[in-house]
Amino acid sequence: MVPSNPTFPHLPISRVAIPSTPLTNAALAYSRKLTSPSTVNHCLRSVAFALILARKLPPYASADPETLTLAVLMHDLGWAQDASKSLLSTDKRFEVDGANLARDFIGNAEIANHASGWDEHRLQLVWDAIALHTTPSIAAHKQPVVALVSLGVLADFTGPNHPTGTISVDEYKEVVATFPRLDFREELPKILCGLCVDKPQTTYDNFVGDFGLAGLQGAELETFKAGKEKNGTAALLLGGLQACEQYE
Known part of the structure; x- marks a missing residue:
């Protein structure tokens, strides 16, 4: 203890x-x-x-x-x-x-x-x-x-x-x-998955999001996956470049 x-x-x-x-x-x-x-x-x-x-x-x-x-x-x-x-x-x-x-x-x-x-x-x-x-x-x-x-x-x-x-x-x-x-091994995924639910925007571009994909279930998982796909670093950067094409 x-x-x-x-x-x-x-x-x-x-x-x-x-x-x-x-x-x-x-x-x-x-x-x-x-x-x-x-x-x-x-x-x-x-x-x-x-x-x-x-x-x-x-x-x-x-x-x-x-x-x-x-x-x-x-x-x-x-x-x-x-x-x-x-x-x-x-x-x-x-x-x-x-x-x-x-x-x-x-x-x-x-x-x-x-x-x-x-x-x-x-x-x-x-x-x-x-x-x-x-x-x-x-x-x-x-x-x-x-x-x-x-x-x-x-x-x-x-x-x-x-x-x-x-x-x-x-x-x-x-x-x-x-x-x-x-109980650290059991507690760690719960804490990190909790972050994915409570403030997912802070987890999309880092390792915490990996815990969300691996540990969330049901509707929470589907919601998180959709958010991560939309807001992941690659999506944001490539989407930004595409949106800027109109100015080039």
Whole structure:
């Protein structure tokens, strides 16, 4: 289960010590408030994996651990549940909602005394890292923190099969034992299919739409398929070119 106190456990095999600062502890509490236990554990595992990658991959060694931890802890705030859904937009991708919530959280006056040393650059790193965490082909070419957030989240889905080849079986087992998956595998499709129903226009051009096509059923599926076909990137671009022909 998710640890009941804000102190992060030490992982001796993985040689990971998640930074326990007033700000990271507050971010963990905030994530628990907005998202499910399964999502929180996913974020904690992703933090551990990101820190392992930062230690093992020299190009990312300069990443600030606190900034990295905050970005990974809050990367799925866009999955806010129940009453917390009121904090989400109706027209933005969940990654952008999460990035906005994280930036607002760090800048909130109530925790400003915990955020010493946080300038616009660090805030922008957190925003970019969360907004781009599902777009590794872009994140990989950004700053180390941004790249590591994407790599760390991916590691929770690939484990020892991570494309960098840096997560050992023993490290993987330790991280998952410390922060169990709970019902994450069952919850993930429900969350993403929910986005396809609640705000489909934000899912047509990205991976969330794939979950919609695979997981929705009946009338919801047919409605979504029609919307995706009409509003997919290829349809929009080619349709736009055709519409412009009258001016050429």
